[in-house]
Amino acid sequence: MTTAKVPAKTQSSNVAGFIIGLALVVVLAFVARWLKILVYGVSLPLGIPGKALEYPLWAALVGLIVNWILKTTNVYDFVKPGFRTELFLKIGLVLLGTGISFKVIVTAAAGAIIQALIMVTAVYFFSWWLGGKFGLPDTLRAVMSTAVSICGVSAAIAAAGSVLAKKEEITYITALVIITALPLMVIAPLLAGAMGLSEPVAGAWFGGNVDTTAAVVGAGTIYGKTAQQIASIVKQTQNALIGVVAFLLALYFSVVVEGKKERPSAGVIWQRFPKFVLGFIATSLLFTFGLIAKDPGAAIAALKDWAFCLAFVCMGLELSAGQFKKMGWNPIIVYLIVTIFNTLLALIVSYLIFGWLFPAKL
Amino acid sequence: MNVKINEDWLAVIIAFGLLVLAVAGVITPKWMIF
Numbered sequence: 001m002t003t004a005k006v007p008a009k010t011q012s013s014n015v016a017g018f019i020i021g022l023a024l025v026v027v028l029a030f031v032a033r034w035l036k037i038l039v040y041g042v043s044l045p046l047g048i049p050g051k052a053l054e055y056p057l058w059a060a061l062v063g064l065i066v067n068w069i070l071k072t073t074n075v076y077d078f079v080k081p082g083f084r085t086e087l088f089l090k091i092g093l094v095l096l097g098t099g100i101s102f103k104v105i106v107t108a109a110a111g112a113i114i115q116a117l118i119m120v121t122a123v124y125f126f127s128w129w130l131g132g133k134f135g136l137p138d139t140l141r142a143v144m145s146t147a148v149s150i151c152g153v154s155a156a157i158a159a160a161g162s163v164l165a166k167k168e169e170i171t172y173i174t175a176l177v178i179i180t181a182l183p184l185m186v187i188a189p190l191l192a193g194a195m196g197l198s199e200p201v202a203g204a205w206f207g208g209n210v211d212t213t214a215a216v217v218g219a220g221t222i223y224g225k226t227a228q229q230i231a232s233i234v235k236q237t238q239n240a241l242i243g244v245v246a247f248l249l250a251l252y253f254s255v256v257v258e259g260k261k262e263r264p265s266a267g268v269i270w271q272r273f274p275k276f277v278l279g280f281i282a283t284s285l286l287f288t289f290g291l292i293a294k295d296p297g298a299a300i301a302a303l304k305d306w307a308f309c310l311a312f313v314c315m316g317l318e319l320s321a322g323q324f325k326k327m328g329w330n331p332i333i334v335y336l337i338v339t340i341f342n343t344l345l346a347l348i349v350s351y352l353i354f355g356w357l358f359p360a361k362l
Numbered sequence: 363m364n365v366k367i368n369e370d371w372l373a374v375i376i377a378f379g380l381l382v383l384a385v386a387g388v389i390t391p392k393w394m395i396f
Contacts, residue, residue, distance in 0.1 A: 033396060055396055090373030091380070098381065279374035283381065292385060299384035302391040307377075309396070 014081055021082020025317070028066060029309045032059035055305070056218030056312045060182055063316020070317075085314035086154060089214050090276040092307030093232060097283030098292055098300050100229050105284055108230055111204065111358035112237035115349050119208045120241055122345060123149035127338040134330045138257060139165040142249055143173050144331065148338050151239045152177040152212030158242045158272045162250035162264075163257075171320065172327050176335050178319045181215035184343075189223040197351075199226035204354040207234025208346035211339070214311050221308065230354070236277050243272035 035058040070076040124145045131141030139160075146159035156173045159165070188210060192202035203226065206219040213235050220231030250264040286292045292300075383389045 036396065084369075087369050087373055087376075090370060091377045094374055094377035095380065275368070275370035276373045279370075279377060282374075283377070292381070298395060299387075299389045299391040300381065302394045302396065303380050303384060303389065305396040306394060 017078045018081040021079035022084075023082070024066070024079055025082055025084075025310055025313050028062045028313045028317075029059060029306065032062050032309055032313060035062070054218075054222045055309050056221050057186055059309050059312035060185070060218070060316040063313040064182075064319060065316075067317045067319055083314045083317045085214055085311050085318055088307050088311035088314060089217065090274075090279075092217070092304050092311060093213075093236065094276055094279035094283055095300055095304035095307060096229070096232055097280040098287045099304075100233070100284050100287070102281070102284045102288040104229070105233055105281065107358065108200075108233045108354075109237055111353040112207070112234040114357075115204060115208055115234060115346075115353050116238040116241055118349050119342070119346060120149045120238065120245070123338065123342045124245070126341055127334070130337060131331075131334050134334050136331055136334060137169075138253075139163050140169045140173075140331060141334075142253070143169055144176075144335060144338075146242075146245055146249070147173050147177050148211055148335065148342060150242055150245060151235060152181060152215075154213075154239070154274070155242050155245070158246045159249055162246045162268070163253045168327075172331065175320050175322075176332065177211045178315060179321065180335065180339050181210055181212045182315070182319070184210045184339075185215040185218040186222070188219045188343075189227075192223055192227075198355065199224045200230045200359065201350055201355045203227035203230030203232075204234050204350035205346050206231040207238065208350055209343045211342075212315075213239065214308075214315050217308055218312055232280075234350075236274070236280060239274045240277055242274060243269035246272045 032055055036053070036055040039053055067076070070079065127145035127148050128141055131144060136144070142163045143156050143159045143165045147153070147156035149155075153174050156170055156177065160170045188206055189202070192205060197205065202223050203220050206216050206223070206227065207230065210216045210219055216231050216235045217228060220228035247264065247266060247268045250268060254260045254262070254264055283292070380389070
């Protein structure tokens with residue numbers, strides 16, 4: 001009897017926390033939108049035009065501030081169920097498909113597949129090798145290498161499932177991913193602008209270099225519409241490789257590390273495949289074949305922006321730095337070196353592929 | 363085939379629901395444009 005009452009109570013508390021957390025996220029998205037509109041026409045210090053400060057920046061900033069307030073007042077854990085970065089991001093990405101012709105996806109995907117194969121392989125093995133040199137445990141470097149080479153948080157979770165990593169290793173890598181991705185979301189578009197990169201090349205660079213999909217979309221949004229589209233296609237192509245990497249990792253850890261005879265099923269490739277990518281392709285096909293009228297009154301574009309804005313608010317809210325003290329400096333040093341390697345390699349590869357081999361024309 | 367409703371599918375369902383509302387003209391974007 002007692003055991004039945006406790007979960008029921010916890011469940012109702014979770015539902016209340018979810019609703020309040022979600023309402024908070026929506027309110028903060030309104031605040032971010034208001035800040036964006038407020039500074040849009042203003043010229044800021046150092047000659048920075050207000051319109052350069054797009055909503056992803058404000059949303060993440062507002063999320064970070066409220067994150068700190070919630071933790072200081074000890075209510076963070078109660079409202080946390082309402083913070084759904086991945087869900088909002090995926091809704092936004094499916095809606096983004098309604099503005100991209102399928103021909104563009106196919107054209108960009110050709111370059112994106114080559115880029116993804118080069119980037120994922122090179123970055124994964126560099127990170128794995130460097131992690132070994134710094135004496136990181138196999139499970140931690142498997143999760144880290146997958147996160148930094150594919151797509152941050154969701155890849156880290158998929159890899160952790162394959163190698164049976166510890167829970168604190170996942171939360172640690174998740175925090176590292178967000179801490180590096182947030183500044184990169186702002187710095188990468190600035191650097192791309194300083195280097196005079198075209199929008200397709202810049203988008204491909206963000207897609208290959210910034211670790212988490214939310215920050216990739218954020219960097220693309222800050223740089224321009226075409227950059228946002230190419231960045232999303234490149235990142236989703238990379239995301240599609242999660243299943244393959246999760247399967248290979250499970251195979252390696254089962255056979256080589258643990259010495260088991262039974263092998264994991266290839267079904268994990270489909271199990272880990274990001275299904276929302278199918279939704280993105282479906283909306284693009286509907287748009288391409290004229291089954292969706294050209295965005296009626298810009299409603300779909302506005303919904304997409306709202307979904308992304310909610311995701312960026314959650315990204316700021318979900319940052320947690322508590323695990324850093326426990327794990328020491330070595331994983332941080334490895335992660336930062338690999339991020340620099342990733343950034344430089346992605347710049348060269350995206351320039352060669354999207355600037356020269358498969359120049360995307362939108 | 364047994365299709366489990368995970369976050370990916372939920373995102374697709376919500377996005378398509380929003381899409382239908384937008385195409386039907388139920389959602390008017392004047393107050394919500396970024």
